[in-house]
Amino acid sequence: MIEKGKTYVVMGLLDCDSIAYAIGQAVEAWGGKVIYTVQNERMKKIFFDRNKKWDQADKDRLEVRYCDVTQEAEVQALFEGIGPIGGVTHSIAFANPKTCLGPEFHTDAIEDLKNGFHISAVSLATVARYAQPQMADGGGVVTLSFASQLAFAYYNWMGVNKAALEATVRGLARRHGKDNVRVNAVSAGPLSTKAAGAIPGFETLGETWSQISPLPWDPEADKAQVAQAAAFLMGPYAQKISGQVLYVDGGASVIGGTLLPHERA
Ligand SMILES: NC(=O)c1ccc[n+]([C@@H]2O[C@H](COP(=O)([O-])OP(=O)(O)OC[C@H]3O[C@@H](n4cnc5c(N)ncnc54)[C@H](O)[C@@H]3O)[C@@H](O)[C@H]2O)c1
Numbered sequence: 647m648i649e650k651g652k653t654y655v656v657m658g659l660l661d662c663d664s665i666a667y668a669i670g671q672a673v674e675a676w677g678g679k680v681i682y683t684v685q686n687e688r689m690k691k692i693f694f695d696r697n698k699k700w701d702q703a704d705k706d707r708l709e710v711r712y713c714d715v716t717q718e719a720e721v722q723a724l725f726e727g728i729g730p731i732g733g734v735t736h737s738i739a740f741a742n743p744k745t746c747l748g749p750e751f752h753t754d755a756i757e758d759l760k761n762g763f764h765i766s767a768v769s770l771a772t773v774a775r776y777a778q779p780q781m782a783d784g785g786g787v788v789t790l791s792f793a794s795q796l797a798f799a800y801y802n803w804m805g806v807n808k809a810a811l812e813a814t815v816r817g818l819a820r821r822h823g824k825d826n827v828r829v830n831a832v833s834a835g836p837l838s839t840k841a842a843g844a845i846p847g848f849e850t851l852g853e854t855w856s857q858i859s860p861l862p863w864d865p866e867a868d869k870a871q872v873a874q875a876a877a878f879l880m881g882p883y884a885q886k887i888s889g890q891v892l893y894v895d896g897g898a899s900v901i902g903g904t905l906l907p908h909e910r911a
Contacts, residue, residue, distance in 0.1 A: 736789040
């Protein structure tokens with residue numbers, strides 16, 4: 647699925663529940679080397695402190711670097727210092743839950759909207775720009791999206807950011823085709839993570855998925871399936887796929903209305 651022995655960068659590690667961590671595990675299971683990024687040094691400390699069951703050998707095994715994706719110089723320095731890579735996954739998003747998410751869509755918090763847009767959509771272009779020179783033999787850039795074609799309760803401006811992210815995927819796919827670099831998104835169903843927990847009302851989405859996903863959907867266990875799709879898109883088996891949004895959502899995205907009782911598992 648990925649090229650054995652090659653290095654893949656997975657950005658957006660917060661804790662072991664992060665989708666980034668599951669993607670790193672999928673890459674390692676297929677014989678790749680993983681470099682994770684966290685937002686800053688404090689986050690790295692929090693990551694290791696939260697994992698009390700890990701001994702020093704476990705901690706030493708993980709290669710973790712810092713990179714705030716809103717700081718262009720940090721993104722540039724990260725990739726310049728990393729050497730050749732097979733691909734990169736951008737598993738990063740943020741929107742102030744108090745002003746950009748929740749029961750009311752309207753907001754006056756323009757600076758929060760701009761910051762959320764920068765982190766959640768624009769930063770994919772910064773990552774692709776500086777990662778591309780390290781993929782001289784071609785490679786895959788992948789990002790994580792969520793149901794941008796629909797308006798879900800509470801998700802508000804993050805839904806807008808995800809639509810912008812998917813448009814960025816298409817623009818980057820066009821720009822980097824000549825570099826033999828592919829750019830794609832995985833649109834995942836709801837998964838239990840820190841970011842998801844910060845979205846007011848997110849728990850209702852699990853219930854919604856049981857009504858709209860033809861396949862059974864497990865917000866814990868299915869993180870591994872989402873991770874495998876992201877690893878696939880970074881790797882050489884996806885060599886002619888670019889500019890796409892691959893839905894790993896149990897099929898929920900194509901269902902009109904809700905499933906009737908006889909259609910449910
Ligand atoms: N959890 C879900 O249900 C779900 C579903 C579909 C898509 N996604 C997307 O998956 C991605 C990963 O989210 P997750 O659910 O694993 O949550 P998470 O909280 O584990 O990961 C989000 C990461 O974004 C990082 N981040 C925020 N601002 C940053 C910045 N300025 N610079 C660098 N990193 C920054 C955080 O530090 C964190 O590591 C996000 O894009 C999210 O929208 C999540």
